[in-house]
Amino acid sequence: MAETSVSLLTQLVASWIFFTRYLFGLVFFPYRTMRQIVKERDYYQLVYISVFVYGYFIFATMMRNKTLNPYFLSSSSGAIFIFFIATFLLVTSFFYVIGRVFKLNVDYESLVFSFAYSLSPTIIWFFFTSLFYFLIPPPRSFSFFGKSFSLFFLTISISLLLWKVLLFYLSLRFSLLSDRDDNDTFRYLVYTLFGVDV
DSSP states (O other): OHHHHHHHHHHHHHHHHHHHHHHHHHHHOHHHHHHHHTTOOOHHHHHHHHHHHHHHHHHHHHHHHOOOOHHHHHHHHHHHHHHHHHHHHHHHHHHHHHHHHTTOOOOHHHHHHHHHHTTHHHHHHHHHHHHHHHHSOSOOOSSHHHHHHHHHHHHHHHHHHHHHHHHHHHHHHHHSOSSSOOHHHHHHHHHHHHSOOO
């Protein structure tokens, strides 16, 4: 029994190290890191991502309702989290089916891992906006500080949006192409779905 708990603890620590390493890599080396993530099969990393997402839902519920009531927090954020999981599974299943329709060698686990890690900019943006809503609530003035904050907010938001688009593109590219030589099929798929020639 003791060996099992030590083994589990070791696995959790190793997963946390890889999780933080991948998050760091997605910021500074997104191409190389996403190539590694699509090969990943450590499900504890998905648990860490889920904990951060659920943590945000609890934080947002606290900010919106201005309460620390554990029953209200758990029921409200739990329902939102269930809808999030359902939507996540629907989106990954959609791209899995699309990959199969276009006769790509698609691995569903690769889609799940890459899409889960591509949630990073979204989670950061939601925490950022909720925190600043709490610290500097609207309405903001047209003073120098109000305009400076708006410029700062727009700069951060656009940067995170561009990072999200990049990670989404890399998720699709590496998850839907196992054989890596079929770039024409991938280009056709992206052009068909989004109208963008890559």
